[in-house]
Amino acid sequence: MRTKTALIHGGKTTDPLTGAVTPPIYQTSTYKQDGIGNLREGYEYSRTANPTRTALETLIADIEGGASGFAFGSGMAAISTILMLMKSGDHVIVGSDVYGGTYRVFNRVFQSLGLEATFVDTADTQAVREALQPNTKMIYVETPTNPLLNVTDMRLIRAIADEADVLFVVDNTFMTPYFQNPIELGADYVLHSATKYLGGHSDVVAGLVVARTEELGERLAFLQNSVGAVLGPQDSFLVVRGIKTLAVRMEAIEANALALVDYLTKHEAVSRVLHPSVGSEEAKRVHLSQARGFGGMIAFDVGSAEAAELVVAKTKYFTLAESLGAVESLISVPARMTHASIPAERRLELGITDGLVRISVGLEDVQDLIEDLEQALATVATIPN
Incomplete structure (x- = not known):
């Protein structure tokens, strides 16, 4: 079967x-x-x-x-x-x-x-x-x-x-x-x-x-x-x-996620994008040897806690919330939410920076999600250097 x-x-x-x-x-x-x-x-x-x-x-x-x-x-x-x-x-x-x-x-x-x-x-x-x-x-x-x-x-x-x-x-x-x-x-x-x-x-x-x-x-x-x-x-x-309904949901979620990864990797306000599809060649090789897809979780870094707070505040279709894996797209800042129980020095040592944003991609139209991130990321440029 x-x-x-x-x-x-x-x-x-x-x-x-x-x-x-x-x-x-x-x-x-x-x-x-x-x-x-x-x-x-x-x-x-x-x-x-x-x-x-x-x-x-x-x-x-x-x-x-x-x-x-x-x-x-x-x-x-x-x-x-x-x-x-x-x-x-x-x-x-x-x-x-x-x-x-x-x-x-x-x-x-x-x-x-x-x-x-x-x-x-x-x-x-x-x-x-x-x-x-x-x-x-x-x-x-x-x-x-x-x-x-x-x-x-x-x-x-x-x-x-x-x-x-x-x-x-x-x-x-x-x-x-x-x-x-x-x-x-x-x-x-x-x-x-x-x-x-x-x-x-x-x-x-x-x-x-x-x-x-x-x-x-x-x-x-x-x-x-x-x-x-x-x-x-x-x-x-x-x-x-x-x-x-897991199969049809995961296929649609992954398709949306891959489009968002492509968008985020090209955005000047984003310093790094984390997703199995864009890891090192060795990491991708290992992942594809044991998995049949890349999934719908993405993390990306916007450089500072202030920038991350602006991004999550400005999104409309990404709901600021704990958890993941739902039909609706969710957005969070791990350092202040899901991973706040880890000491700050340990988070920084691992690479869980204050500017790291995590998104759980949902089933919305991917163009709406891209446009939502676009207008939210545009606010990062307003932060004084």
């Missing part, structure tokens, strides 16, 4: 009782048992399993090519549950410019529980090897990264993970299963903030994880049930609905 077909026909999304082609919303907390321990279809309590959540979990497992899927109340709940696979004293290697919430949960939550983390550029495999410690148990990467769109060679990280006998986890939120499938490249767990492209309509907060093997899935299933940060049935329904 090819990807477009799997997005629509994958998982257990047809109701076995009625034949409904859309999974019903089973708004129930508990289930009648036909005798003690005699469960109907294995359902006992909705923290453990719910038919609407099962529809989503089997669907994401199918389209990511894994053994089992898990739906959580948010992307951060999914990440936190993955980190609960670790114990006090364990060490994790983490990509250097991950999402600010991921950085925060490592540094301000799990560090206090005894988990050690080293942040390195995972595109530099030598740096990853040098970061290995006797207590290293996991390598955690985003590719491309948020917000600098850096690319990590997942095959090389898998080889390092094998040598060190550690787990390999990939956040696939930016690329989605339509463009990239990390499990095929050796990831043990792949996760998504399903709030973003998978939901796709700015109307749900959710997180998803797919495990490569049944054994890895059993470990996560125990934690999901024990900790209980599960996704509710209505939100599960919304994510299933969003996934069914």
Whole structure:
């Protein structure tokens, strides 16, 4: 089954009782048992399993090519549950410019529980090897990264993970299963903030994880049930609905993004444009060896915090907001929004400058988006030197 077909026909999304082609919303907390321990279809309590959540979990497992899927109340709940696979004293290697919430949960939550983390550029495999410690148990990467769109060679990280006998986890939120499938490249767990492209309509907060093997899935299933940060049935329904249109949305979003990249790279007010399509030749080679597209996330630098503030204030079709992956185009300043939890000196060291603007390209007419950026960028010229 090819990807477009799997997005629509994958998982257990047809109701076995009625034949409904859309999974019903089973708004129930508990289930009648036909005798003690005699469960109907294995359902006992909705923290453990719910038919609407099962529809989503089997669907994401199918389209990511894994053994089992898990739906959580948010992307951060999914990440936190993955980190609960670790114990006090364990060490994790983490990509250097991950999402600010991921950085925060490592540094301000799990560090206090005894988990050690080293942040390195995972595109530099030598740096990853040098970061290995006797207590290293996991390598955690985003590719491309948020917000600098850096690319990590997942095959090389898998080889390092094998040598060190550690787990390999990939956040696939930016690329989605339509463009990239990390499990095929050796990831043990792949996760998504399903709030973003998978939901796709700015109307749900959710997180998803797919495990490569049944054994890895059993470990996560125990934690999901024990900790209980599960996704509710209505939100599960919304994510299933969003996934069914993922292919057509991602194709249109990418087409718009490529046109905007071409426009931005030629604009005199923009000092750099970050997108997998315009990275170094080596980064593009690696990306195209493991992905089927470039995606819809773009970052560009306008030189200063003042210029960035003017640009986001003047846009009309780009909505100033957190998040990404929706049908509407969104714009943000990472240093002051999504990555504000990272210390300023660390942001500058990574290249997350005060003038960096991040856009999540939507489905509007691309000419309207270009004209919107044109009039917003024109204000940058009014800033005194």
